[in-house]
Amino acid sequence: MIGSQKQVINSTGRPTPTALILSGLKADFKKLHNVLSCSHCQTTGKIVSNGSTSRTGSPQFKCKCGATFTASSMQSLINAVQYKIPEVHSASEPVVSPSVSILGHSISMADIHEIESDIAPVLPTVMPTLQDIWDRFQAYDEHLSALEAVQKENIELRKALATVNATIARLTKENVDFSVGAAASKYATIAASVPVVSQADFPSLPASQTHHSTEPTKTFVSKTPRKRAPTARAIAAVVCGMTIKENADQGFQIVYVPNAIRLPISTQCQRLRKLKIDNARVLDLHYPDRKVMGMLVHNEYAPELKTILASYGVTTLDNFDPLDPVHLRDPALASLSLDDRATKAIHVHNDCMLRAIEFIRAPVKFAVARSFCSQGWISDDQLAEIVPPRPTKKDLDISIHTASITIPSFSDL
Structure with missing residues (x-):
């Protein structure tokens, strides 16, 4: 909602009004933090500074009850306190020096008060618009974070898929190589285990020891299926077809x-x-x-x-x-x-x-x-x-x- 710290210097070399507003907000919070009342727990003096956002550098505030305040909401609390207690500046302990240093540039309090007096009339009108812009920036930041998470997950899934595909290809190749190698080794083992023989290993028997069998050789005759005898009906049909009856x-x-x-x-x-x-x-x-x-x-x-x-x-x-x-x-x-x-x-x-x-x-x-x-x-x-x-x-x-x-x-x- 409020400009980032990267844009605190304009073309003339002077700090931008946004940077001045943030600087004045921090200074007012130091002076009035003891009298600021939390809108949630209605407790005074419990609000402390909670650093700034990582993207815009806008200050953040937090109550001990757990409620958080943005720069715009804190400015509203400070304005409410200043309008009700105009003498708060004199009653509180002075903590602000006559000049403020912003990114190496020293700005006098007179200039700050002059700028505040110039933008004070339009501040109530501009603050809702700035708040809406800030809310939109936060929504865009959430969407961007979600997209980055999805992109990161997509990259991880692609890497995992590539690893799985490489593993499948490797296992397929190993399986093919194993099957071919196993077949080759099987036949190689059989060939190595079979001894080489020659005709000299089987000498012929003497003529006197030759045995001639006198038993008749058995011949195996295939059994043909037995044909069923024709039924009486079949015979009668054949006879009827070969018989001519007169005056039938x-x-x-x-x-x-x-x-x-x-x-x-x-x-x-x-x-x-x-x-x-x-x-x-x-x-x-x-x-x-x-x-x-x-x-x-x-x-x-x-x-x-x-x-x-x-x-x-x-x-x-x-x-x-x-x-x-x-x-x-x-x-x-x-x-x-x-x-x-x-x-x-x-x-x-x-x-x-x-x-x-x-x-x-x-x-x-x-x-x-x-x-x-x-x-x-x-x-x-x-x-x-x-x-x-x-x-x-x-x-x-x-x-x-x-x-x-x-x-x-x-x-x-």
Whole structure:
């Protein structure tokens, strides 16, 4: 807030007003320190000088209660005492000489009092501004100290990082050198430990001592995996493919049986297997109505399936009609007319047949689709989407021409 001691001399060679103010403040404090009252503990005569700041050289003061005073706050205390006790100068012991020496320059007290009288009117106005500047300088000093500490820490961290990197590089190099050296020393040790032999170290045996073994030489034959015998189903499939039945009943039908519980399809397949029913010949299982299950099979297997079921006391539902509107159990469809319900039943059965075809593998699905179309369960357009068109003679000629290759003659080789 108050100028530093480095700027106590102006261009004319005389001390600056700031230096004079500080000198006068110190002189007034020496005269009035016995009557100055601390604003914190309200004790008189307990304030002492506490040196000066390191940057600006401004004097500092401290009370024995721990409170500190800057130059501006001390000047306020001195002014308050001087205004209340104007005769304090005569009552106190004179401690100031007629002249003051500031940095080797002697200034008379008359000049000091003259300067004080000149700046006394503007001092109350200037002091708050100087106090604000002083506070800002202190804040800048704190920020500068923090930045210096950060800079110092940064330098130390950089040094530590460089040391760590050098250590890592050294250890990596030592590890590589050690691995290469260990491998070389290992093979060198083996080579040194193996003695050098020659043909002279192994003389040939006499002819009379030569031993010929009469035992037959054992030959090891690798064991080939045993082939499993074909199952009866596999044999029947081969025989069926090599047999042509006259007047065979081609096509597919759905055999409906009672079903108390609607179980997952996988569980139903396990239950049919327990009844000795060939699941490979049951192409689809679905539930067209409550307590009813339908099994899609070939026409030739249908009588055998019914015989197996009858042997276990299961009666097939031969009169079940999946297109009957009575099987529509959705309450939202109850308000429809009889014709609309019949149309809806046809659509529901059509969707069920399309889903069944979707899960059947080709080429069986194509035969099933043709059978469903002949029974009116799917339309011709739907059949055309499922069954790919057969290639014509023109398509075959184009494919053969595209796949043809030129065989070079022996003369070209």
